[in-house]
Amino acid sequence: MVDTAGLLAAYDAQMRMPPGAIPAGVTHEHDGPLLRIVGGHVGRIRAPRDVGVTGAELDRLIARQRDYFRARGQGVEWKVRAHDLPTDLPERLVAAGFVPQPPATVLIGSAAEVAAAEPVLPGGVTLRRVTEAADLRRIGDQQAEVWGIDSSWVGNDLISRMSADPGQITVLVAAASDRIVCSAWMVYHPGTEFAALLGGTTLPDWRGRGIYRAMLAARAREAVARGFPLLHVDGSPDSAPILRRCGFQEITTSRHYQWSVDVPALVPGPAAVPDL
Structure with a gap:
């Protein structure tokens, strides 16, 4: 039996x-129990499971984050898990003008188990690691092709992470000739058991051919080699069923609540770049 309660606690x-390491151009600021991540394409708020304040005090805490990024002329997203406290946090975020985005499934898998798979890539498709800025920018272009919006920030974010500490990220692409058909990366969390799977975006006409599974296995092998036993991913509705078949366990769900300066919600797309 899998100890899902233990996985959730971890x-x-x-x-x-x-x-x-903090990517170049990004700063971390604390406001009470919250961490504000400033300097990316949008602001981000991260919090412990229990924010520790309720009622009017919580409303003031939420408003401070919104107003902080409003003064910067920038949007902000606040990530909330289904089991977070207080339970009315989502409703209070909405009352402050934040817009809920589609939920993702939070899954955890054994790196060793996922690494044992031997998926077969389609003929003519090769998988390789990339580190150069030009290749990382091409990943942003590939993400834009899938999502239909400007995703240049993805390439910039990868470049910043690589510059901050190349040892904390692995970036992979699957290519057919010179075309990137799938891109994915993994961020290692030093001092924890976890490596986080991100990206995992496959062009629609290349899905269902085993490329996503190959990306999972390649990243899992790298995690095992680096001593990270657990893989974490916020899975989209498309990827979550595949992840479950690969042995990942659902522990909760997550949802981004987004606030933007000039529109009701940020443009839909890979805000947190989940695996897809």
């Missing part, structure tokens, strides 16, 4: 606040 203890 997730809450280790994965709430981002450890490790």
Whole structure:
């Protein structure tokens, strides 16, 4: 039997606040129990499971984050899990003008188990690691092709992470000739048991051919080699069923609540770049 309660406890203890090197141009600021991540394409708010304040005090805490980023002329997203406290946090975020985005499934898998799979890539498709800025920018272009919106920030974010500490990220692409058909990366969380799976975006006409599974296995093998036993992913509705078949366990759900300066919600797309 899988100890899902134990996995959730490990997730809450280790994965709430981002450890490790901070990407270039990004700063971390604390406001009470919250961590504000400033300097990315949008602001981000991270919090412990229990924010620790309720009622009017919680409303003031929420308003401070919104107004802080309003003064910067920038949007902000607040990530909430289904088991977070207080239970009325989502309703209070909405009352403050934040717009809920579609939920994702939070899953955890054994790196060793996922690494044992031997998926077969389609003919003519090769998988390789990339580190150069030009390749990382091409990933942003590939994400834009899938999502239909400007995703240049993805390439910039990968470049910043690589510059901050290349040892804390692995970026992979699957290519057919010179075309990137799938891109995915993994961020290692030093001092924890976890490596986080991100990206995992496959062009629609290349889905269902085993490429996503190959990306999972390749990243899992790298996690095992680096001593990270657990894989974490916020899975989209498309990827979650595949992840479950690969042995991942659902522990909760997550949802981003987004506030923007000039529109009711930020443009839909890979806000947190989940695996897809």
